[in-house]
Amino acid sequence: MNIGPYTFAQFKEKAAEFHSYPAPGLLIGAYMVEAAKARLPEGTLFEAVVETKKCLPDAVQLLTPCSVGNQWMSIVDLGKYAVALYDKYSGAGFRASLDLEKLRSYPEIAAWFLKIKPKAEQDSDLLLQEIERAGDGICAIAPIQVEFERLRHARMGRIAACPSCGEAYPAGDGAVCRGCQGEAPYLPA
Amino acid sequence: MNIGPYTFAQFKEKAAEFHSYPAPGLLIGAYMVEAAKARLPEGTLFEAVVETKKCLPDAVQLLTPCSVGNQWMSIVDLGKYAVALYDKYSGAGFRASLDLEKLRSYPEIAAWFLKIKPKAEQDSDLLLQEIERAGDGICAIAPIQVEFERLRHARMGRIAACPSCGEAYPAGDGAVCRGCQGEAPYLPA
Structure with missing residues (x-):
């Protein structure tokens, strides 16, 4: 499945360039960001909240105008793999998270995300294949209203x-x- | 003065693309990052600490392999405009900050940085000219040892x-x- 304007292969390259390697979390995060973004009305000026420091902030920075440094992305580190994009004026938006039920169809993603297998036993080719195949099909998307x-x-x-x-x-x-x-x-000193 | 491999004009474009506008803090931050980086021995695998969330993190993300999401950049928000790059194994590195004495020669930068003038009275063309002319000449660079x-x-x-x-x-x-x-x-909800 494509990631916004990119093919999966193109985004993998972009991810490697910015993040130094195409981390699974960044690729999954990219689908999450696009899924939330697609639900905002065309032309919405939006900001972002990420609920973890791991990988996901870079998906936001690569696919939206929001960055840490311009402060349109807030990091509220709850240790959760979720991202919300919201209208900067009204606070209304959408939050994308990973749906554990939907993950059951993608055992390699589940094993990686839930740390079921030690890293050495993970099959990273299969993991990337599952990520591309799943796209945003493993996301739960819900409307949210941020508390400014x-x-x-x-x-x-x-x-x-x-x-x-x-x-x-x-x-x-x-x-x-x-x-x-x-x-x-x-x-x- | 050039910013690493970029001319000032080229970096301004890069900054606008990633940060949405070529913020003064990002341009100054870029010189700070390059000044610290230039002091690390060639080939050092380094990580970064930024002491503010404002602008500076984006200079690090644009000019080094360190990002929030790959966690090679830590944000320790002390409200200070300073950045340190350090050897990821030994913790030894260099910290760049702005030197208030040196800033006296650049009144528009000083007015902006120290919030001496209200925004409406600042001359943004002159500010950018001073930033390019000053380069890293307004930085203080000191060796540091991070506490892991x-x-x-x-x-x-x-x-x-x-x-x-x-x-x-x-x-x-x-x-x-x-x-x-x-x-x-x-x-x-």
Whole structure:
């Protein structure tokens, strides 16, 4: 099954280029994104929520104008393989998830997704074949209404120079930046 | 100044395509990413940390193999415009930030970055000219050593079907998935 304007083979190449390899989750995610997108009225200005950091965000970034950096895609990490696209003004949209019942017809996808088989025993050619064959046939699509209060981006507010490191930071974060408060992920120099 | 293999004009087009517009932060971020990358020994397998969700993650995604979805880029949102690229095995790398002293020579960049002028009074042509002229000349680059424990991805563990919504979720999250625990950003159906 095609993925939006791409054949499966074309999208696999695009995925490999951006994501470094055509990960199964990214290919499945691509069908999910297209399935949700197809249900939005033509011309809708939409944003996205992904419920996992794994693979799925890259499907959104490859197939929609939404990216992490432009902040039209929010990551709400619930550890779930689901994505919602919604009208940025009304909040109405569609959420695509994987339907465990429908997955029963695709044992290799089920084994991969539910981690039933150890990786070494998975057949990756068969997995890709099943993904292409299944397309969005393994998705559940449901209308949703996002709660904007849970997604709105924190405003930066006033910018100040941190008296400790000298770098710019949101003044509202405290007397010094959160990096200097101990949140930076680096060892002390 | 060129941005890695791209002229400024070429990168602006690439930025517009992926990010929907050539945001100043993305263009500046691109110079920051290239400045950090240039200091890593040739052939280093590296990963990335960005300290903000704004724009900068897209510079990393456009100029390196690291993406949100492949999880080679971590977002540690400290509200700071800084990015670190580091050897994925040793954790040693370089962090690029904006140097407020150096910014004094580029008043339009400073006005934009420090929010000194309201948006309506900013001169976006001049801003882009200053960004191209400054290149990585407004960056501070420092060696860093990441603390892996602060970046490691949570393991999914065993996957179960949520007895409430029927979807797959990390069993360790509780009796029902975190969406059903009230963390989903949607209004009740």
